[in-house]
Amino acid sequence: MPRIDLGAIEQTNRTGYPMPWAAEMSGRLYRRLAEAAGITDFGVSHVTLEPGGISSQRHWHEGEDEFVVILSGEAVLVEEGGEAVMRAGDCAAFPKGAPNGHHLVNRSGGDCVFIAVGKVAMSDCHYPDIDLHLDGATGGYTRKDGTPY
């Protein structure tokens, strides 16, 4: 059945970020739905942000569009232009190449669940707030000056 059994898909809070940036990701629990469901045109993550959790370090991708829709709870969308509270049914899109670092922060007392759609990052990703850079060519994280962690 194409209806996805979420409970049958591993939920994890793994992250590829190096320390210390990885430590802030413990409250982001996600399931990779696309691979589990056999689709490859785009990725889909089902994410639960616990209170205090962040969806990612604030970032923007040079080459990949992103879309999010909130399913339940609320989170604050933080970006260059300011902040906006997002609740169930609210949507946001982040066009590739727009230098507008963004992430969701759960400042509420309950979980926030959302769906994120995007492609696997094959381009550089920029982190305006922290000394971190994703090199699209290697898929590896470095400091902004290119030196390794």
Add this chain to the structure above:
Amino acid sequence: MPRIDLGAIEQTNRTGYPMPWAAEMSGRLYRRLAEAAGITDFGVSHVTLEPGGISSQRHWHEGEDEFVVILSGEAVLVEEGGEAVMRAGDCAAFPKGAPNGHHLVNRSGGDCVFIAVGKVAMSDCHYPDIDLHLDGATGGYTRKDGTPY
């Protein structure tokens, strides 16, 4: 702001289906979010199915994956393998090339709102229940024997 103002995006029940299949689509109101938000890697539709509405004629794509997540209300997912009620937070995925015709039918007394993600159909699309075929090469609808409507 990347947060999408749904009210600023045209909502329509237009369809490319020929008659008589178009007539059944009047209860499907949708907004095209991706174009409005400036993303192109995939399409995103915000759909309101009124009571009695169907998301599409039951179909499957040879070359495009699809993903849906229910935001509110409920609808019945109808596919080859049977039926499943889907409610807020439920997700389904339809891998390209899998000959499993599917659509959502709103048999409830209230609206059902969902998000659908996919790419523009560039391949043939099959409609197992009705005498309709989408020719991916031309983007046009024909009868199953190839004759025009």
